[in-house]
Amino acid sequence: MKPLAEIVWQRLTGLMPGELKKAELPWLATPFQHLSLLANRRATMIVNRVRLFAFLFAVLTPMWIVVDFLVFASPLWWQLALMRVLASAAFASLVLFYQPRGNLLDAYRAMALLFLIPTLFYVASYNLMGAHELAGLSAAVSSGYAFLPFVLLAGLAIFPLTLIENLILASPILIAQIVVAGLRWPHLDLPAFIGTFWLLVLITGVSALAGMSQLAFMIALVRQATRDPLTGVFSRSSGEEMLELQFILASRSGAPLAVAFVDLDHFKSINDHYGHEAGDKVLIAMTRNIQACLRRGDMLTRWGGEEFLLIMPNTDLEQAVQALARLREHGLGARPEGAPVTASIGVAERLGDALDDWRMLVELADHRMYYAKQHGRNQVCAALPDGQDPLVKAA
Numbered sequence: 001m002k003p004l005a006e007i008v009w010q011r012l013t014g015l016m017p018g019e020l021k022k023a024e025l026p027w028l029a030t031p032f033q034h035l036s037l038l039a040n041r042r043a044t045m046i047v048n049r050v051r052l053f054a055f056l057f058a059v060l061t062p063m064w065i066v067v068d069f070l071v072f073a074s075p076l077w078w079q080l081a082l083m084r085v086l087a088s089a090a091f092a093s094l095v096l097f098y099q100p101r102g103n104l105l106d107a108y109r110a111m112a113l114l115f116l117i118p119t120l121f122y123v124a125s126y127n128l129m130g131a132h133e134l135a136g137l138s139a140a141v142s143s144g145y146a147f148l149p150f151v152l153l154a155g156l157a158i159f160p161l162t163l164i165e166n167l168i169l170a171s172p173i174l175i176a177q178i179v180v181a182g183l184r185w186p187h188l189d190l191p192a193f194i195g196t197f198w199l200l201v202l203i204t205g206v207s208a209l210a211g212m213s214q215l216a217f218m219i220a221l222v223r224q225a226t227r228d229p230l231t232g233v234f235s236r237s238s239g240e241e242m243l244e245l246q247f248i249l250a251s252r253s254g255a256p257l258a259v260a261f262v263d264l265d266h267f268k269s270i271n272d273h274y275g276h277e278a279g280d281k282v283l284i285a286m287t288r289n290i291q292a293c294l295r296r297g298d299m300l301t302r303w304g305g306e307e308f309l310l311i312m313p314n315t316d317l318e319q320a321v322q323a324l325a326r327l328r329e330h331g332l333g334a335r336p337e338g339a340p341v342t343a344s345i346g347v348a349e350r351l352g353d354a355l356d357d358w359r360m361l362v363e364l365a366d367h368r369m370y371y372a373k374q375h376g377r378n379q380v381c382a383a384l385p386d387g388q389d390p391l392v393k394a395a
């Protein structure tokens with residue numbers, strides 16, 4: 001019988017969309033282990049949604065001035081109108097000045113600004129109206145302002161956020177609610193406040209679940225779109241995208257970035273003698289073996305049929321060669337007749353080889369792999385004899 005903890009865990013994880021793999025479940029809680037591709041696409045989606053929301057608020061916020069004018073006396077109506085115009089201008093500048101750049105910090109900043117504007121508006125307007133004796137229709141309209149925090153917290157549901165991000169974004173709104181209540185003390189209706197606050201906490205919970213399930217679908221979609229269906233490693237298009245991104249990051253920080261071009265030796269003969277299915281099994285086993293030896297930040301990409309590209313951020317040429325020696329020692333698997341699977345491997349590194357384009361990095365690693373192939377296979381080539389490396393700049 002399964003232990004109770006395992007049953008409970010299965011029931012709980014069963015609540016999440018089933019497309020997620022077990023290793024991906026923690027990604028719903030925090031963003032720290034997200035792959036750069038996921039982080040990049042999520043950041044773009046968040047900024048686009050912030051801009052959409054900001055556009056709607058920029059248009060809708062000033063429209064309510066007509067209602068304020070009809071129900072409130074001066075100076076309250078024009079003070080509120082002024083605040084609305086300011087808020088609308090702030091929303092409009094978010095739309096105009098924020099462009100999605102795939103950077104998560106940028107996305108957080110955009111979201112924080114989107115929520116900060118109405119939160120400030122809410123605290124200021126609520127406080128302003130609290131200073132006036134309102135009755136009848138104007139009291140009813142003023143109580144409508146109290147719904148703003150509900151709208152904000154419900155708005156969180158449209159963003160694909162992790163649990164921790166949801167809580168961090170919701171907390172200023174909940175704290176603002178407490179601040180407003182504090183400002184009204186001692187005239188505060190405490191039971192009404194507790195009821196309202198509890199409702200806000202519930203909405204936060206529902207929004208967090210909605211955001212996390214959006215994120216879960218996004219994780220599954222990004223995986224399907226970026227992985228090779230046979231081996232499960234990254235497809236070539238996503239490998240190119242990741243390499244370009246890693247190259248930009250490494251260039252900015254002056255960090256090394258190594259790539260290894262791995263081409264299996266005499267793979268065709270496996271297909272020819274044992275069939276395509278046997279060849280597929282060798283490819284799958286080989287990628288598992290490589291992944292078992294990788295660092296967490298390393299990325300394996302299927303570049304073509306039996307060609308793979310290993311991307312190793314923060315790794316210089318010497319470290320890359322060491323990692324590949326470890327990999328060859330571990331073994332790439334066995335051919336159907338029992339002989340070990342071998343590969344010809346070419347390595348290149350951004351700093352050591354003085355390259356300023358990710359395509360040149362791949363080209364040089366490919367060139368060195370070809371040299372390894374030509375000179376007996378089953379070896380790693382990290383540099384060609386003097387003068388034969390075509391892309392390396394003269395010192």
Ligand SMILES: Nc1nc2c(ncn2[C@@H]2O[C@H](COP(=O)(O)OP(=O)(O)OP(=O)(O)O)[C@@H](O)[C@H]2O)c(=O)[nH]1
Pocket residue numbers: 230263264265266267268269271275276277278279280283304305306373377
């Ligand atoms: N089973 C299987 N075979 C594949 C797949 N993709 C490519 N191949 C085969 O991989 C073989 C590659 O053959 P070659 O390029 O001649 O290379 P090789 O036999 O490994 O020889 P060397 O690279 O020179 O050592 C071809 O027969 C392709 O059909 C795949 O997904 N599954």
